[in-house]
Amino acid sequence: MSRDSAQRTMSSGIVNRAVIDSFVKLNPKLMIKNPVMFVVEVGFVITLLLTAFPNLFGGNYGPSQRVYNLIVCIVLLITVLFGNFAEAIAEGRGKAQAESLRKTKTDLMAHRRKGGAFELVPATSLRKGDIVRVSAGEMIPADGEVIDGMGSVDESAITGESAPVIRGAGGDFNSVTGGTKLLSDELVVRVTVDPGESFLDNMIRLVEGASRQKTPNELALSVLLAGLTLIFFIVVVTLQPMAHYVHGTIDVATLIALLVCLIPTTIGALLSAIGIAGMDRVVRFNVIAKSGKAVEAAGDVNTLILDKTGTITMGNRLASEFVPVGSHSENELIEVAVLSSLFDETPEGRSVIDLAREKHIQLSRERYMDSENVEFSADTRMSGLNLVDGTVVRKGAVDAIKRYVAEKGGLIPPDLDVKTERIAKEGGTPLAVVRDNVVYGLIYLKDIVKPGMKERFEELRKMGIKTVMCTGDNPLTAATIAKEAGVDEFIAEAKPEDKMRLIRTEQEQGKLVAMSGDGTNDAPALALADVGLAMNTGTTAAKEAGNMVDLDSDPTKLIEVVSIGKQLLITRGAITTFSIANDVAKYFAIIPAMFVAMIPSLKVLNIMHLTTPHSAILSALIFNAVIIPLLIPLAMKGVKYRPMSATSMLVRNILFYGVGGVIVPFIGIKLIDVMITALGLAHI
Numbered sequence: 001m002s003r004d005s006a007q008r009t010m011s012s013g014i015v016n017r018a019v020i021d022s023f024v025k026l027n028p029k030l031m032i033k034n035p036v037m038f039v040v041e042v043g044f045v046i047t048l049l050l051t052a053f054p055n056l057f058g059g060n061y062g063p064s065q066r067v068y069n070l071i072v073c074i075v076l077l078i079t080v081l082f083g084n085f086a087e088a089i090a091e092g093r094g095k096a097q098a099e100s101l102r103k104t105k106t107d108l109m110a111h112r113r114k115g116g117a118f119e120l121v122p123a124t125s126l127r128k129g130d131i132v133r134v135s136a137g138e139m140i141p142a143d144g145e146v147i148d149g150m151g152s153v154d155e156s157a158i159t160g161e162s163a164p165v166i167r168g169a170g171g172d173f174n175s176v177t178g179g180t181k182l183l184s185d186e187l188v189v190r191v192t193v194d195p196g197e198s199f200l201d202n203m204i205r206l207v208e209g210a211s212r213q214k215t216p217n218e219l220a221l222s223v224l225l226a227g228l229t230l231i232f233f234i235v236v237v238t239l240q241p242m243a244h245y246v247h248g249t250i251d252v253a254t255l256i257a258l259l260v261c262l263i264p265t266t267i268g269a270l271l272s273a274i275g276i277a278g279m280d281r282v283v284r285f286n287v288i289a290k291s292g293k294a295v296e297a298a299g300d301v302n303t304l305i306l307d308k309t310g311t312i313t314m315g316n317r318l319a320s321e322f323v324p325v326g327s328h329s330e331n332e333l334i335e336v337a338v339l340s341s342l343f344d345e346t347p348e349g350r351s352v353i354d355l356a357r358e359k360h361i362q363l364s365r366e367r368y369m370d371s372e373n374v375e376f377s378a379d380t381r382m383s384g385l386n387l388v389d390g391t392v393v394r395k396g397a398v399d400a401i402k403r404y405v406a407e408k409g410g411l412i413p414p415d416l417d418v419k420t421e422r423i424a425k426e427g428g429t430p431l432a433v434v435r436d437n438v439v440y441g442l443i444y445l446k447d448i449v450k451p452g453m454k455e456r457f458e459e460l461r462k463m464g465i466k467t468v469m470c471t472g473d474n475p476l477t478a479a480t481i482a483k484e485a486g487v488d489e490f491i492a493e494a495k496p497e498d499k500m501r502l503i504r505t506e507q508e509q510g511k512l513v514a515m516s517g518d519g520t521n522d523a524p525a526l527a528l529a530d531v532g533l534a535m536n537t538g539t540t541a542a543k544e545a546g547n548m549v550d551l552d553s554d555p556t557k558l559i560e561v562v563s564i565g566k567q568l569l570i571t572r573g574a575i576t577t578f579s580i581a582n583d584v585a586k587y588f589a590i591i592p593a594m595f596v597a598m599i600p601s602l603k604v605l606n607i608m609h610l611t612t613p614h615s616a617i618l619s620a621l622i623f624n625a626v627i628i629p630l631l632i633p634l635a636m637k638g639v640k641y642r643p644m645s646a647t648s649m650l651v652r653n654i655l656f657y658g659v660g661g662v663i664v665p666f667i668g669i670k671l672i673d674v675m676i677t678a679l680g681l682a683h684i
């Protein structure tokens with residue numbers, strides 16, 4: 001089957017299923033969650049009874065009333081079904097996706113460690129803390145952290161990305177996901193989740209919408225809609241005594257039709273579809289949002305915090321030059337630099353070794369096996385070795401090294417600052433190299449700003465979002481890169497806790513903050529931020545702390561997420577405006593029609609000139625139903641979002657959807673009235 005036709009059968013499958021689901025959702029237990037549409041369903045039941053027994057509530061109605069009641073009854077049923085269909089079709093994609101994810105889960109086996117050996121067990125029996133061995137060609141049986149070995153993993157089952165990724169013990173690339181396939185080598189993995197709680201399980205639940213809860217915004221809107229419904233209910237109920245007062249009566253089916261026309265059924269029917277579609281759009285960008293709330297928060301974000309290396313710049317900072325200082329030669333510098341990097345497994349450390357090799361300087365690791373390796377940390381901003389003979393070598397951020405040398409009573413060579421400045425002004429990262437308390441020179445780490453960053457930040461600025469670059473690098477390098485990339489503000493020489501402080505300060509000013517990160521030390525900040533986008537390549541801690549995970553591990557994807565969030569909020573606002581404006585217009589169609597027989601002077605209000613009172617009511621009711629499926633595409637695709645300030649967006653939308661919402665029903669109802677008249681149904 002070609003991809004195209006496969007897609008078509010999938011989408012026709014989704015439609016068929018949605019049609020069935022529309023009926024399943026008629027179950028009152030499910031309907032009650034949506035009070036507006038529940039009222040319509042109750043109306044359907046009552047008019048159904050009135051079709052069978054036209055004089056159920058008194059009166060002396062003839063057979064033509066039966067036909068009228070039946071038409072109202074059918075239109076009401078269709079209205080409810082249309083609303084259910086909107087929700088079902090929005091859920092459809094996720095359900096289909098969940099099914100294909102479930103397939104990757106079945107029948108996994110695992111080699112679990114027991115004593116000194118490994119036993120073959122079903123993956124479903126694995127518990128948190130179990131140790132498993134995975135060999136090349138096998139599926140990784142559960143989520144976990146690699147504790148030994150390194151290998152390439154095909155994660156396409158969850159990311160859809162076919163390029164294999166490297167996973168290995170230690171560092172920020174140690175997390176593996178159950179259901180992905182190890183392509184090479186062997187890994188020993190410590191399982192980090194119990195059955196049913198895995199990433200894949202969560203993802204299935206998420207895309208399926210099983211764990212979907214109403215967001216605070218949605219909840220507030222639902223309460224408002226329910227309130228409006230109650231008000232209109234009271235209004236409609238009091239119409240009957242008013243009619244009596246002018247010596248008329250209004251039949252119950254008409255009252256129900258009026259009520260349904262007046263309550264906000266359009267937004268009531270589409271509300272949950274809009275929310276589901278928003279989450280779905282995020283998924284299509286390969287981002288897993290743990291809640292709809294996170295997506296919504298993204299739409300309101302004021303401040304975006306990004307780190308420099310790897311987010312704004314390419315991130316493979318490579319040593320490109322050795323710059324000796326004082327009276328030291330280049331070779332002397334290189335030797336100390338290599339020594340300090342001998343066991344430094346960061347890309348920076350590796351690149352120092354590579355550049356030195358190009359310059360024909362190499363040291364054997366075996367000779368220094370007994371020395372103590374001092375790993376790089378974002379807190380010390382240094383790395384190096386403590387040799388057995390007491391010699392200490394370090395490389396690191398220049399200010400950190402300067403402080404270190406001063407503590408040890410060493411001197412700072414006079415040309416260090418000038419040379420540091422030169423590298424920093426070019427946007428490079430200078431690393432100072434020191435043996436004991438003597439500074440030998442600088443390593444020039446080059447990093448390039450990713451293409452197109454300036455345009456992306458410009459777009460964010462138009463959305464009214466402030467961007468702050470937070471980097472551990474020195475202020476000059478930071479300033480150069482900030483200018484080149486076009487971020488609004490930057491913080492240099494930042495330690496992980498500075499990120500948290502920045503988030504807190506912004507939040508205290510009432511702002512919503514988004515950030516992306518991947519390291520274990522990013523986890524607290526990811527948890528603190530309103531939108532925390534964790535990288536899938538990152539550590540388990542980071543992924544647990546964030547409320548979104550980017551499967552492609554592209555930190556700049558926050559920009560798309562923010563756009564989708566905004567689009568979601570705008571779409572909901574637009575359809576709400578449209579829905580309520582619609583109801584105003586329907587009021588003009590129905591009220592004059594209902595009362596004109598009793599109060600002839602109301603004729604002046606009858607601006608639409610609909611054929612008969614019955615046709616007026618039926619036209620409004622049919623329009624009310626038909627508008628729901630007509631708006632499904634808009635609810636699913638979202639209102640197109642263009643970067644502009646929130647107020648101008650609001651004004652524009654109120655004009656478009658508010659005014660449009662008043663005009664469209666006038667035209668629509670008139671057209672339907674003409675058709676009803678042509679069909680000869682106006683005089684039933």
Ligand SMILES: Nc1ncnc2c1ncn2[C@@H]1O[C@H](COP(=O)(O)OP(=O)(O)OP(=O)(O)O)[C@@H](O)[C@H]1O
Pocket residue numbers: 307308309310344346348349376377378381382383395396397398429430431470471472473474
């Ligand atoms: N392997 C390393 N050995 C020694 N020093 C390093 C090493 N890697 C980075 N540094 C220094 O430590 C500083 C802080 O590094 P850190 O990773 O916290 O921030 P960064 O990568 O510069 O910025 P960002 O937070 O934007 O990623 C770097 O600017 C650099 O000066």
Ligand SMILES: [K+]
Pocket residue numbers: 260261262263264265266583624
């Ligand atoms: K309505």
Ligand SMILES: [Mg+2]
Pocket residue numbers: 309
């Ligand atoms: Mg970094």
